[in-house]
Amino acid sequence: MIVGIPEEIKNNESRVGMTSVQVFELVKNSHIVYVQSDAGEGSGFLIRIINRQVP
Numbered sequence: 001m002i003v004g005i006p007e008e009i010k011n012n013e014s015r016v017g018m019t020s021v022q023v024f025e026l027v028k029n030s031h032i033v034y035v036q037s038d039a040g041e042g043s044g045f046l047i048r049i050i051n052r053q054v055p
Contacts, residue, residue: 005033
């Protein structure tokens with residue numbers, strides 16, 4: 001499965017579709033996750049993804 005996590009575009013919007021832990025679990029289970037830069041910034045959940053393979 002391929003999942004995309006966009007940055008919110010509405011003013012004063014602070015939700016994020018997924019946390020870093022959830023992204024890690026998807027990738028660990030062989031899914032592909034694309035995260036838009038700054039997604040989650042307004043919610044306090046900064047998602048920082050480094051290009052790497054999860055064992």
